[in-house]
Structure formats: structure tokens, C-alpha cells
Amino acid sequence: MNLLLNPKQYQDRHYPDERSKEIMLQTIQWFEEKGLAKQKEQYHNKQFAEDFQAFMTEEGFFETLFLPAGYGSDPHQYYSTYRMYEFSEICGFYGAAYWYCYHVSTLGLDPVLMGDNEEAKHLAAAKLKENAFCAFGLSEKEHGADIYATEMMLYPQDDGTYLANGSKYYIGNGNVASTISVFGKMADTGEYVFFVVDSAHPNYKLVKNIVDVNQQYVAEFELQDYPITKAEILTVGPKAWDDMLNTINVCKFNIGSGATGIVTHSFYEAINHAFHRHLYGQRVTDFPHVKRLFADAWLRIMGMKLFGLRATDYMRVASENDKRYLLYNPIMKMKVAIQGEKVHELLFDIIAAKGFEKDMYFEQAVTELTGFPKLEGTRHVNMALIAKLIPSYMFMPGEFEEVGKITDNRDDTFLFHQGRTRGYAQTKFHDYMIAYRRLAHLPNVQVYIEQIEAYKAYLALSGRELARQMTDFDYLLAVGELFTMVAYGQLIIESAQLEGVGDAVMNQLFDVFVRDFSAYAMELYGKPLNTEGQAEAIQKMFRRPIPNPEEFAKVLEEEVYSLADVYTQNP
Structure with missing residues (x-):
């Protein structure tokens, strides 16, 4: 069963309402009517996505996608992580410029929706009708990811208002956004604060676009005695800090889905090219190394898609008593995006020089995807979060009701009311072996289970060390x-x-994962900090997948190579 996004067959997807389907199909239609040539012309001219901004504003798609119930003009409004996943993947499929404008708009709006100011929420919702693009004013030039050191200040005035002074850096959409959530401090108390500004205000100074390699506008801006009243203040105190982290928790999920869209488009271009190319008297796709490269690329994309769909379910059932999404979310951001980079490496080895041609989507995709794992926290920052959950996940499973596939119109309101960010390491998870036992009959899943058991033994041996x-x-x-x-x-x-993926595909996918696990174990084995006991324990993770040539050939022909010529973007 092929789960890869194919815009030419998208009308077959299921949605709980016509508005959701309309958003996806009309967005695809807009991109296809623009065509690849015009899209690439704008890319090479570094043209900001003003046409996308106008389209999103006119159609009101961001209003429908971004707002929970009670805001906006649609009486049937709801916020759905599933819809956001689908839309993010579509935007990534056509280009990072469009995805980035969408992504930073969600970042900009969510502190408003999480905040304490109801008036500001309704005003921001109304502004989406005039200008769909928002921005998130968090980072600063001198401090980068060190958000504790923010120097943006609100200075109290005698009349009860404030003047905002300071600068922000790395701010996507900072050139046009009418709703910009700005993170700073109260000058008199040192408390954290979130407030909202408009890029059209005369006291908002747009300094420059700090990038010059693509279509994005990533702004440096300054606020110079920008007047702020209580109507613009979203949250003050510890909750402002929590809202900032919780906003990132929600929105970095987009990174994995956007990356999945990008590499899916790249895969179609690569297989279309290779399938019709002959070298040394045979089709390129008949070379043994190309078969392995294409199979591994497709299997990795399938893994990205399967993980993203399932992580979406856990985002949608999140509650005060179920915060499993706090692990799956940074994995979605980091692991899925890095998998995308690996897919591009595999495909580039196949199409070689073709991947540099300016008329190919591939040429821009390879460049644009490299930034995705670096957004919303570096690999190190996200891994530090993930690693805090090792004891709870590996050794202290909790009890949860089984979660099914969730594509309905429920309102994912908890994501806007996540509460305090304390107690992260105590997050509970269900027993991971429940899933693995379901496929333990597959040879490569069994090998993988043995690798996991060896890893768990290494953790137990290491103890407090x-x-x-x-x-x-x-x-x-x-x-x-x-x-x-x-x-x-x-x-x-x-x-x-849940998706009905067959055993053959899963056994081949875990062939890839067994190799990955062994490679990561070898990386750990080489670390000088290991004790002799740890080094011996790590060696037990080194395993080879169990080959099945007939199964590999079946998956390659029936799943992978069957995708040749099924999608080509309109010229």
C-alpha cells in the first residue's frame, strides 16, 4: 500500500467535512496551475511568496486551519493536527518558501491563542482576513537559542501603557506580518512577557532580510519606543515562558511533515528520470546498486510518513494525563527531517548531475531541506529533551487506552492549554513492546527487538554513570x-x-532500521567515555539484517518501481 502524497490522486483522501477537502484540493490546484516553470523562476529570482500570501488571505485557509472553536467566522470551526499535517506536507511538496510562510504563521499566532487576552485573540483572528501571514518574535542576534538572555523590554509609562524597545533576529514573515508575537521582559520587574505588534506600525523598523539564498524573508527588526497598551499584552510572568515553549511544542511538528512532502516530490522526479534512462545497454533502474538505493529511499519515506501519521494521533489525544506527544513531537521535528536528508543522499547518488539542473524541483529541494533539522532548536537541543525521557520510556511503562487513527473533526484544544512545562522527565508512556510483539514474526523485526534488548541491557549496566x-x-x-x-x-x-501496510514492506523497512541501529551503536562504541563493560554491552547491538532477495524484488517492483510516471508537476 503506497501512502506517499500524490497531488494527482488527492481527491480520494477522506476528510470529515467539505471545507477541509476544499482547502487541500484548492491549494494543490493553485500550485499546479502555477506550474513548475513559474515556481522555479520565482525561486531563482528569490521572490517572496506574496502570491501565496494573497491566495491564503483571499480563501481564508489559515483562519480555518489555525483557529480552535470559538474564534473566527466559521460556526463549525475546529483545530485539527491532522489537517495541519496534511497541509504542511502539501506546502513542503511544492517548496520550502510556501511551507516556511505557513510554519512561521502558526508560530506567530499560537502565543496569542495560548495567552490570557481574549480581546487580542479575536483581533488576531479578524486580522487573518486581511493578512494571513503572522510572525514569531523570539530569537535575538546576540543570544540565538539562549532565550533566557532576551533583551527585548517593555518599559512602563506613567499612564499605564508601555514602550517596547529592542530587536529580534531570524524572524520569518517579519517583513509583512500584521500579527507578530514578541517575547521579552518587563523592564521594571524582569518578568517574561508576550505582546503583539504589527509590521506596518511606524515604530516597527524592518532592518534587513538576513538570508539571501532563497525566497524566504527572515527578518531582523527593531522596536523603537513602540507603544503597547494592555490590549496588546498577551501574557505576563511564568506563563509567558510556558506559552513560548508550548508554542514551539505544537509548531515544530510541522517540520517533519514539511520534510516528508519535500522528499516525496524529489522521489517522483528521481524515479521518473531514472526509469526512462538507459546506460551501457540497460535501464538505469536495473542496476543492482540503483535498486537498493531506490528501495531504501522509498522505505525511508514510508517510515517518515507512517511515523508522522501516528504521531498526529498522539497530538490529538493529548491531555493533562497523556503527554506522550512530548517525546513523539521532537522526534517528528528532528528524526523525520534528518531521514529526509538521507533520502536525498540516496536519490542524488542515482540521478547525479541531473539533480543540479535549474529546471528540476530536486535542485531546490536538496538545498532547502538542509535547514529543516536546524529549525526550532538544534539537533542537540532536541536530543537533550528526548534523552530525559529514556528512564520513563524504557523502564517504567504506564497504562493507557489504545489510540486509534484519528481524522475526525474533534477540536484539539489541549494544545492551547498545555499548562506548566515542569515534570517533563516524569512523562509516562505505554509499553513499546506491545507494538513490537505484533510484528515479532518478521525476521528483521525480531533482529531489531534483540538490538533493543541489548540497548536496554547497556542502559541498565550503565546505571547512574x-x-x-x-x-x-x-x-x-x-x-x-x-x-x-x-x-x-x-x-x-x-x-x-492502522494503514494496512503489508508484512513484506515492513520486513524490508526493518532491514533498513537494523542497519541504522548497528551504525548508531558503532558510533556509540567509539566514544572514549565508555567503560570496558559498556563497550562489551554495546557490541551486542551490532547485528546484520536477514536478507530475503525474493521479498526485496517483490517490494521493489510492486511498490517502488510502480511509482514511475504516476506524478509529474504541471510544467
């Missing part, structure tokens, strides 16, 4: 990559069961 070792970020990354593989495989198995 491991916490000290993981203060070294280099060591933490190596330990965390292996842990991530456990959760990644778990959700993919759960998703495959």
Missing part, C-alpha cells in the same frame, strides 16, 4: 540516537497496522 556521561553532548547524542530508534520503530509499527 550514564547521567554523568551524558553531560557530554557528544555522548548524549550517540545514546539518544539509539533511544530515538526504539520510539521511531514503535510508532511506525502502530501506524502500519
Whole structure:
């Protein structure tokens, strides 16, 4: 069963209402009517996506997608992570410029929706009708990811108002956004604060676009005695800090879905080219190394898609008593995006020079995707979060009702009321082996289970020594990559069961994962911090997948190569 996005067959997808289907189909139609040539012309001219902004504003798509019930003009309004996943993937499929404008708009609006100011929420919802693009004013030039050190200040005035002074850096849509959520501090108390500004205000100074390699406008801006009243203040105090982190929790989910869209388009271009090319008297796709490269690329994309769909379900059932999304979300951001980079490496080895041609989508995709794993926290920052959950996930499973596939019109309101960000390491998860046991009859899943057991034994052997070792970020990354593989495989198995993916595909997918697990184990094995006992334990993770040539050939012909010529973007 092929789950890859194909815009030419998208009308067959199921949605709970016509508005949702309309958003997806009309967006696809808009891109296809624009065509690849015009899209690439705008890309090479570094043209900001003003046409996308006008389209989103005119159709009101962001209003429908972004707002929970009670806001906006639609009486049937609801916020659906599933819809957001689908739309994000479509935007990524056609180009990072469009995806980025969408992504930073969600970042900009969510602090408003999480905040304490109801008037500001309704005003921001109304502004979406005039200008769909929003922005998130968090980072600063001198501090980067060190958001504790923010220097943006609100200075109290005698009349009860404030003047905002300071600058922000790395701010997507900062050139045009009418709703910009700005994170700063109260000058008199030092408390954190979120407030909202408009890029059209005369006291908002747009300094420059800090990038010059693509279509995005990533702004540096300054607020110079920008007047702020209580109507523009969203939240003050510890909750402002929590809202900032919770906004990132919600929105970085877009990174994985956008990356999945990008590499899916690249895959279609690569297989269309290779399938019709002959070298040395045979079709390129008949070379043994090309077969392996294409199979691995497709299997990795399938893994990305399966994980994303399942992680969406856990976002949608999130509650005060179920915060499993706090693990799956950073994996979606980091692991899925990095998998996308690996897919591009595989495909580039096949199409070689073709991947540099300016008329190909592939040429821009490879460049644009490299930024995705670096957005909303570096790999190190996200892995540090993930690693805190190792003890709870691996050794202390909790009890949860089974979660099914969720594509209905429920309102994912908890995401706007996540509460305090304390107690992260105590987050509970259900037993990961429930999923693995369902596919333990597959040879490569069984090998993978044995690798997981060896990893768990290494963790138990390491004991408290491991916490000290993981203060070294280099060591933490190596330990965390292996842990991530456990959760990644778990959700993919759960998703495959719901989507009807067959055993042959899953056994071949875990052929890839067994190799990955061994590679990450070798990376950990080489770390000088290991004790002799740890080094011996790590060696037990080194395993080879169990080959099945007939099964590989079947998956290649029936699943992978069957995708040749099924999609080509309109010229």
C-alpha cells in the first residue's frame, strides 16, 4: 500500500467535512496551475511568496486551519493536527518558501491563542482576513537559542501603557506580518512577557532580510519606543515562558511533515528520470546498486510518513494525563527531517548531475531541506529533551487506552492549554513492546527487538554513570540516537497496522532500521567515555539484517518501481 502524497490522486483522501477537502484540493490546484516553470523562476529570482500570501488571505485557509472553536467566522470551526499535517506536507511538496510562510504563521499566532487576552485573540483572528501571514518574535542576534538572555523590554509609562524597545533576529514573515508575537521582559520587574505588534506600525523598523539564498524573508527588526497598551499584552510572568515553549511544542511538528512532502516530490522526479534512462545497454533502474538505493529511499519515506501519521494521533489525544506527544513531537521535528536528508543522499547518488539542473524541483529541494533539522532548536537541543525521557520510556511503562487513527473533526484544544512545562522527565508512556510483539514474526523485526534488548541491557549496566556521561553532548547524542530508534520503530509499527501496510514492506523497512541501529551503536562504541563493560554491552547491538532477495524484488517492483510516471508537476 503506497501512502506517499500524490497531488494527482488527492481527491480520494477522506476528510470529515467539505471545507477541509476544499482547502487541500484548492491549494494543490493553485500550485499546479502555477506550474513548475513559474515556481522555479520565482525561486531563482528569490521572490517572496506574496502570491501565496494573497491566495491564503483571499480563501481564508489559515483562519480555518489555525483557529480552535470559538474564534473566527466559521460556526463549525475546529483545530485539527491532522489537517495541519496534511497541509504542511502539501506546502513542503511544492517548496520550502510556501511551507516556511505557513510554519512561521502558526508560530506567530499560537502565543496569542495560548495567552490570557481574549480581546487580542479575536483581533488576531479578524486580522487573518486581511493578512494571513503572522510572525514569531523570539530569537535575538546576540543570544540565538539562549532565550533566557532576551533583551527585548517593555518599559512602563506613567499612564499605564508601555514602550517596547529592542530587536529580534531570524524572524520569518517579519517583513509583512500584521500579527507578530514578541517575547521579552518587563523592564521594571524582569518578568517574561508576550505582546503583539504589527509590521506596518511606524515604530516597527524592518532592518534587513538576513538570508539571501532563497525566497524566504527572515527578518531582523527593531522596536523603537513602540507603544503597547494592555490590549496588546498577551501574557505576563511564568506563563509567558510556558506559552513560548508550548508554542514551539505544537509548531515544530510541522517540520517533519514539511520534510516528508519535500522528499516525496524529489522521489517522483528521481524515479521518473531514472526509469526512462538507459546506460551501457540497460535501464538505469536495473542496476543492482540503483535498486537498493531506490528501495531504501522509498522505505525511508514510508517510515517518515507512517511515523508522522501516528504521531498526529498522539497530538490529538493529548491531555493533562497523556503527554506522550512530548517525546513523539521532537522526534517528528528532528528524526523525520534528518531521514529526509538521507533520502536525498540516496536519490542524488542515482540521478547525479541531473539533480543540479535549474529546471528540476530536486535542485531546490536538496538545498532547502538542509535547514529543516536546524529549525526550532538544534539537533542537540532536541536530543537533550528526548534523552530525559529514556528512564520513563524504557523502564517504567504506564497504562493507557489504545489510540486509534484519528481524522475526525474533534477540536484539539489541549494544545492551547498545555499548562506548566515542569515534570517533563516524569512523562509516562505505554509499553513499546506491545507494538513490537505484533510484528515479532518478521525476521528483521525480531533482529531489531534483540538490538533493543541489548540497548536496554547497556542502559541498565550503565546505571547512574550514564547521567554523568551524558553531560557530554557528544555522548548524549550517540545514546539518544539509539533511544530515538526504539520510539521511531514503535510508532511506525502502530501506524502500519492502522494503514494496512503489508508484512513484506515492513520486513524490508526493518532491514533498513537494523542497519541504522548497528551504525548508531558503532558510533556509540567509539566514544572514549565508555567503560570496558559498556563497550562489551554495546557490541551486542551490532547485528546484520536477514536478507530475503525474493521479498526485496517483490517490494521493489510492486511498490517502488510502480511509482514511475504516476506524478509529474504541471510544467
